[in-house]
Amino acid sequence: MRLLLLFFLTLVSVAAQAASLQLQLDVTRFRNEDRVAKGSIVDINATVSGQGLTYLRRAPKSFQAAAVLTLEVLKVDGKPAYQETLTLKPPVLSDTTAAIKNPISFQKRLMLADGRYTLRGRLRDQYRAGSETMVEQPLMVEGNSAKPFLSDVVLLARPASKSPGQGNFTRNGYSLTRAPGGYYPRGTEQVFFYTELYQAPQGQPLHVRYRIQSEEGAAAEAEVDLDQAAQGRPTVIEGGLPLGPLPSGLYTFTMEVRDAKNQVLATQSASLRREFDEYGQTDVVAPR
Numbered sequence: 001m002r003l004l005l006l007f008f009l010t011l012v013s014v015a016a017q018a019a020s021l022q023l024q025l026d027v028t029r030f031r032n033e034d035r036v037a038k039g040s041i042v043d044i045n046a047t048v049s050g051q052g053l054t055y056l057r058r059a060p061k062s063f064q065a066a067a068v069l070t071l072e073v074l075k076v077d078g079k080p081a082y083q084e085t086l087t088l089k090p091p092v093l094s095d096t097t098a099a100i101k102n103p104i105s106f107q108k109r110l111m112l113a114d115g116r117y118t119l120r121g122r123l124r125d126q127y128r129a130g131s132e133t134m135v136e137q138p139l140m141v142e143g144n145s146a147k148p149f150l151s152d153v154v155l156l157a158r159p160a161s162k163s164p165g166q167g168n169f170t171r172n173g174y175s176l177t178r179a180p181g182g183y184y185p186r187g188t189e190q191v192f193f194y195t196e197l198y199q200a201p202q203g204q205p206l207h208v209r210y211r212i213q214s215e216e217g218a219a220a221e222a223e224v225d226l227d228q229a230a231q232g233r234p235t236v237i238e239g240g241l242p243l244g245p246l247p248s249g250l251y252t253f254t255m256e257v258r259d260a261k262n263q264v265l266a267t268q269s270a271s272l273r274r275e276f277d278e279y280g281q282t283d284v285v286a287p288r
Contacts (some may be wrong), residue, residue, distance in 0.1 A: 008038055012132075020049075021123050022119050023135050024046070024180050025044065025046055025047075025138075026046075026178060026180060027042060027045075027139060028152040028154050029041070029142075030043070030069065031143040032046065032143060037109045038113060040112060040141045041109060041111060042109070042110045043215055044071065046071060046273065047180035047181065048067045048090070048123060049103070049282060054127040054129040055065055058092075064127075065090055065127065066124070067087070069088055070085040071083070072110065072118075073110065073119055081117060083107075083111075105114075105168060107168055107169050114142055116138070117137070118136060118138060120135070121135045128156070144252070148198065148199045149199065150196065150237075151195050153195045153253060153255060154178070155253065156177055156193060157192070161175045172236050173216075176194055182253070183273050184274050185228070185276075190242050190243060193238065194236070195236075196234035196236055197257055197266060198235075200229030200266070207222050207224075207225055207260075209221065209258065209260070210254065211254055212246065218243065218246050220246060222241050237255070248277065252271060253270045254267065
């Protein structure tokens with residue numbers, strides 16, 4: 001009993017190799033299909049890297065980290081439209097020297113009136129005093145256009161699926177698993193995506209072109225035809241694009257929707273990162 005007590009009184013705090021906390025905020029805006037309620041649907045995904053957290057030994061070969069996350073959406077006048085604080089705990093590790101320390105994600109779906117906001121995330125390591133990082137970015141919500149337009153492009157870690165429980169959030173019957181920050185590490189060979197087209201013209205085929213391009217000129221592209229836009233609801237566009245021999249670096253994923261006369265109806269883009277020198281996580285844990 002004394003040995004057991006002594007063990008728990010001398011818990012060993014093991015710091016991760018990375019010195020700083022890392023927080024990634026991803027926002028996807030969708031049009032609200034409920035005409036009674038005003039505003040747009042905003043999905044906020046916060047991903048905390050496991051590399052910068054302190055792991056505390058709880059038992060032999062059992063180490064646990066914890067991060068305290070505060071998310072805020074602020075109006076122009078500084079007043080909060082949304083605020084929440086929660087504790088995230090990545091999977092327990094048996095060996096903190098492992099190269100892969102899984103990140104953990106938190107997903108929040110909000111209804112926001114159209115307008116300008118500021119999205120702010122504050123992250124603190126629960127087991128390391130004085131550790132805090134803050135990420136802040138502007139957020140524009142516009143979902144009432146009468147012209148054809150695309151929702152934000154969601155870059156996925158795996159193909160969109162109709163099987164329930166295969167992802168960390170759902171849209172229009174699809175189960176989706178984000179690639180946080182558009183990150184595609186070693187071992188991934190394809191970019192997957194999901195987006196929605198609104199106000200699409202009826203009774204004519206549509207042409208979709210998507211490509212990946214870097215500032216240095218490296219590129220990959222593909223095309224697909226949509227025989228008919230969905231009537232009275234969003235037209236879902238999902239698929240994938242092989243990365244092929246594209247080298248490590250930053251890229252822009254761009255999607256264009258053209259009508260039967262080859263005129264551009266809508267376009268949308270997202271940033272992604274290709275990395276050959278790092279392995280990705282085996283999965284992302286999403287708190288319910």
